Ligand SMILES: *[C@@H]1O[C@H](CO)[C@@H](O)[C@H](O)[C@H]1NC(C)=O
Ligand SMILES: *[C@@H]1O[C@H](CO)[C@@H](O)[C@H](O)[C@H]1NC(C)=O
Ligand SMILES: *[C@@H]1O[C@H](CO)[C@@H](O)[C@H](O)[C@H]1NC(C)=O
Ligand SMILES: *[C@@H]1O[C@H](CO)[C@@H](O)[C@H](O)[C@H]1NC(C)=O
Ligand SMILES: *[C@@H]1O[C@H](CO)[C@@H](O)[C@H](O)[C@H]1NC(C)=O
Ligand SMILES: *[C@@H]1O[C@H](CO)[C@@H](O)[C@H](O)[C@H]1NC(C)=O
């Protein structure tokens with residue numbers, strides 16, 4: 039494997055080789071399809087022995103530094119290519135990209151001559167000098183140059199099938215010396231060759247030997263049109279009892295046998311033993327750095343009888359102790375290539391024995407031998423279209439991220455920073471689902487390249503310097519589109535607005551000039567949530583009323599026999615129709631006053647914006663103003679207000695008043711200063727809810743729902759129970775808000791609704807299937823809330839592909855213990871029994887069949903068991919404000935960072951060939 043090109047034998051041979059080449063060269067084997075790269079050289083050079091042109095590597099690689107080997111080793115260099123190299127001090131993975139063709143077979147060879155280019159004596163410094171090689175997205179080999187003569191040249195070769203139109207060769211920095219490469223060659227093979235090499239199996243060169251009397255140290259192109267390297271055996275072992283044989287008559291292949299295409303010039307030569315000897319062993323010592331237990335070897339023996347007059351020769355072929363081929367007789371002037379149908383062998387010593395049979399007169403003979411090790415190609419490349427568009431994006435914005443190199447998603451530990459990939463088995467190849475290029479110094483227009491990536495769901499381009507307009511995109515999968523804090527101007531295309539208004543797209547545009555013209559919610563900052571001071575409005579989406587409206591409408595139809603939409607709308611056009619409810623009715627001017635001219639936005643959603651306000655008596659309120667566009671659709675508004683005004687419970691948000699006229703449709707609620715449960719669970723660097731706080735909030739929410747289900751007549755089904763709708767007052771008491779989708783029923787058990795509603799991840803599967811809406815729909819959603827409280831995860835966990843939280847919890851518990859599901863932020867500070875019970879309770883709420891789920895009353899009483907001291911005492915602890923948890927957590931994350939480990943491939947190290955022979 040490792041050949042010192044600087045040894046005297048090889049240097050003398052260069053001249054001979056050159057001569058030989060000149061002679062054979064005349065017949066001109068085609069080099070078409072060869073890619074030959076001289077790393078670190080700016081010029082093209084023609085190799086003096088093969089006549090192959092080697093090109094500068096600048097078109098094939100990004101980054102790296104070019105170097106020359108030290109002058110003292112220049113004269114010893116085997117060829118021009120070894121005199122220069124490219125080193126990669128930056129980045130953990132750097133890749134050369136070679137053009138190939140999908141499904142085609144190639145030989146790829148990389149060569150490494152250190153030559154003390156950096157003056158650091160790195161190979162001889164006494165410390166480890168070792169880096170890795172990947173072929174595409176799979177581990178190929180490691181290059182171990184520890185304790186090597188700096189003038190040595192090492193080469194690595196792999197036979198592989200291109201997974202796409204590019205073939206990547208990557209250098210991996212293990213942290214033990216700067217990776218570098220001197221030359222890189224790609225040679226196309228025919229599809230029929232090496233048939234065991236396929237898209238999931240590659241083979242790495244271990245040894246390739248030609249026997250007989252070779253005139254050159256390495257035989258390659260043009261004698262071998264595929265430019266395989268064949269080491270001459272006679273340069274190592276040409277002493278007695280070895281004998282060389284040769285023939286000048288042709289050695290043929292059976293018609294149609296194109297599997298290996300060993301050059302005839304090689305097959306015309308063979309090695310055998312003096313007839314006094316009966317066996318020889320080829321022992322390719324694996325060296326200290328190979329892990330023999332995992333080594334899988336594939337030997338190929340090439341035989342052709344070169345003695346003319348009917349020789350009597352037969353032998354057995356062993357791999358280690360295993361007989362591979364008994365009683366084999368080579369055919370005369372015809373090649374037999376022996377392998378076991380591509381079977382890989384376990385042969386830790388890598389020793390092969392050829393043993394004369396009892397009947398044989400002559401000892402064994404051999405012409406050529408190849409030995410490969412298995413390289414599994416299990417990791418798949420990213421979807422080729424995603425790769426193409428990501429590369430164009432990288433180029434378009436000149437993204438200079440050091441690890442944006444090689445395949446974007448694969449292998450996982452080298453995936454590009456800022457990308458989220460979906461590795462689920464539902465895709466044949468990994469797909470890019472999220473791109474985060476926030477604060478990346480992007481300039482210029484917004485490219486539509488992203489929109490070609492059909493799996494992309496989240497695109498964050500915030501805090502850049504993007505200018506111009508937003509192009510008309512056809513968005514297929516996009517769910518979050520964050521363009522905040524750029525220089526974007528111009529109209530928002532219809533296609534995007536539509537998706538936004540349909541609630542399918544979370545669009546963020548605040549901090550752009552465009553927002554001086556548009557005042558919609560996408561222009562207001564809603565990403566304040568990280569500060570604990572952030573106050574969340576208790577807003578009940580006005581939309582909620584829809585069901586009540588349906589009921590109201592039905593009611594009217596019943597009484598009036600008919601009722602047109604016009605009449606419904608007319609209701610809103612009359613400025614002064616008072617509602618017969620005893621809550622305060624605000625005028626627009628009053629709202630303007632209490633919100634200080636709508637200055638402080640505390641929340642927003644598809645329905646409208648929520649502002650902070652202060653009443654005359656100093657009470658803080660949240661004012662939810664329905665979007666103008668939504669007003670015309672909100673025929674449900676009044677009945678909803680009526681219902682809400684009657685709902686009074688400490689765990690349900692209180693409606694203080696409303697505003698209703700042509701100009702304004704708004705609801706005024708108590709202000710909830712501690713935000714919502716989702717934010718609190720997400721936490722910050724400096725606080726996290728304790729287990730006890732979590733249980734209290736769960737119980738609060740359960741009691742709020744119990745009240746809606748049981749105490750109200752008709753029962754009210756909230757329909758949108760989720761952590762963002764559970765708000766916390768200043769004492770950390772949980773309060774349910776957002777009755778936007780809620781429905782009241784005289785019969786609390788069933789109702790047929792044609793509108794699917796709720797939030798993804800919280801939807802009751804039974805309701806989804808049957809549209810049978812019952813109070814148990816809320817129980818299901820509450821089960822998800824409980825799991826979020828326990829795990830701190832979202833209803834859909836990216837791990838790494840999307841998993842519904844209940845399944846994630848089941849998997850974790852099945853593969854480990856209950857502790858694996860507990861939120862890490864709890865720092866193991868919880869009572870395991872109560873954790874187990876709450877998990878059980880959550881799972882119970884999540885039963886597929888509604889009938890098997892508990893009622894909210896049962897849920898509340900089961901939760902109470904774990905909180906015997908439920909009382910009116912304030913639960914707000916200082917943990918959110920203290921310094922201690924912060925330090926603790928920082929310490930932990932630092933420890934985690936240290937845990938980075940590097941994968942390593944194996945190294946062949948020194949291969950030595952030794953021989954034993956005996957009588
Ligand atoms: C490298 O080795 C040479 C010869 O052994 C020595 O003269 C030189 O000082 C070494 N350089 C460094 C940087 O260690
Ligand atoms: C495939 O990727 C995994 C994880 O990224 C890695 O551990 C493994 O070594 C890779 N397999 C191969 C054959 O490269
Ligand atoms: C590749 O070859 C191996 C055996 O050499 C076989 O098990 C595997 O199924 C093949 N894979 C493909 C994709 O053809
Ligand atoms: C081929 O073998 C003959 C003897 O059989 C020998 O004289 C000749 O030198 C050999 N040629 C080579 C190239 O080894
Ligand atoms: C690298 O090679 C050195 C010298 O041959 C050897 O001692 C060492 O074990 C090898 N390291 C690995 C990881 O293979
Ligand atoms: C070689 O073959 C003979 C008989 O064919 C057998 O008895 C002997 O054990 C073999 N030697 C080895 C080293 O396998």
Ligand SMILES: *[C@@H]1O[C@H](CO)[C@@H](O)[C@H](O)[C@H]1NC(C)=O
Nearest residue numbers: 479481482502503504505525
């Ligand atoms: C953004 O672009 C504008 C106009 O090209 C330029 O004046 C400004 O300095 C840029 N800002 C940043 C942060 O690059």
